[in-house]
Amino acid sequence: MEKIKELDPKNRIDHMTYLPDMEVIDSDLDKRVVKAMNEYDYTLFTENDVLAALEKDVLSPRDFQALLSPAAEPLLEQIARRAQRETRKHFGNSVMMFTPVYIANYCENLCVYCGFNRHNKIRRAKLDFDEMEREFEAIAKTGLQEVLILTGESRKGSDVRYIGEACGLARKYFKVIGLEVYPMNSDEYKYLHECGADYVTVFQETYNSDKYETLHLAGHKRIWPYRFNAQERAVLGGMRGVGFAALLGLDDFRKDGFATGYHAYLLQQKYPHAEIAISCPRLRPIINNDKINPKDVHERQLLQVICAYRLFLPFASITISTRESNVFRKHVISIAATKISAGVSTGIGGHIEGEEAKGDAQFKINDGASVDDVYREIEEMGMQPVMSDYIYV
């Protein structure tokens, strides 16, 4: 393995200072989220705080904190029942289906837990537009109408124009286009919106910037505040909806869970029209690193976090990841999650039957169920699969 100079902290750039090409917007959301997160002491909450939160119609940030605290764990059954009611009120029995499409895995960052990081020896690839079209065709045949386009985070490997053209092509096959790519400036989001994308998801990974610094050693991604403000720039660029997530298990999951929900809450307050989405990833094993395991956040804690998101942000879309087991996913969509992926391949060009993926996958998935399987399973849970609930205007 080549020598990685950033393993020595003195060779790393300052993770709190914007790089020259990064747009600065007028926002104090980062300061407010960090302040509230730092003041959040979950050991102070009692069972009574949790029960009081469950009595309320509209939950305050403090109620959200109570639901994320250890005091809430013994009350999980009650919390899940309330979460289910809330989900039904807002979404009925609808469950949205989508699939992620990885169009490139070039990455310029050095994130120690990620299979795409620039020093990991994997097969790198980027779909050309013919390959991409065949990939979209194969996905469209399964009946899906929503895709989430992903790239590794490399402006050089996958520039904004390349992503824009991918969106334009995807619009021919799908009604809903979401993006999970590197954070960019608002004019770039505006361009991608005009190309047909309307949703942007950025995982903050962890809201603890000190911890973040030790995990994201190099590249654009290292700049914590620029990443934090990505959703706001996306909204300013005209995107209809924005997605938030912390990678649970990287740091204290209760604090990260709180910061994720509070970040989304503050953004919706500032931009009331913005649609909010939350993802709930836990760490998964990756290629070439046996130490990465989702051992701190068990299913019980994960469900607690998901239910807390639902109760604090009843209107938000919540996506359940293929990182989770089939049984967990199936049950969570009947309680709190409203969106599920299907027919997932995290490799590059992995959707065409009979062909090997062109590039390696980001992480191992747990539930490899096909679109038909997932569709049937949703129905078996008494729910209604929905391929699109969206119109591009």
Add this chain to the structure above:
Amino acid sequence: MKDTWKLGDYEFTSRFILGSGKYSLDLIKAAVENAGAQIITLALRRAATGNVANILDYIPKGVTLLPNTSGARNADEAVRIARLAREVGCGDFIKIECIRDSKYLLPDNYETAKATEILAKEGFVVMPYMYPDLNAARDMANAGAACIMPLGAPIGTNKGLATKEFIKILIDEIDLPVIVDAGIGKPSQACEAMEMGAAAVMANTAIATAGDVPAMAEAFKHAITAGRAAYLAGTGRVLETGAAASSPLTGFLAD
């Protein structure tokens, strides 16, 4: 004489408008039949174009489709969605939903009035979903709305007629059918809206989240019919608290 009501040039006997969202597609037919509904709403954005289950295929023939503009955040977007609905064959009815608050989903009356004006001129039967505000309702009426659809409570909350007093004012003052939409959680609340003189009731979540969807659709039908019958019968004199005072206030009158 048959008790009918009109939207534009179209006449209806059923006063129950059913929603089609939030429940399983294969229950729509039974729900419509049990509800005796002649109008069903449909979010255009839910209407699929692909090769999988399309909600349009599950709606019984002969029922009037009422597409809505959900997803529109302003008048311009509502107008575009309405035109699209007409293009794909959903007819001339349009329920305008202009919502720029993703948390409570409260309608924006100002944008709704603007969209109403444009679409009415284009020949749509415009049914604006609105917050029950008298001034805005007058604007909608002047702009060519075929009815007005005030909300009873925030959508999906099943809280009933939280805005009762304001809906009452609309019923008294606006010379168009008033359809109570959103928030109705129980048949008794639908009944109350009809007793007040609403022309019709629209409900979705209350039925969609019921244990037995078709059975709840039927319960609503009966409640709406009962409320309407009560309104037509004329509710009796209701005494205020306590008996009449023993020495009358007007006892001093001499000649």
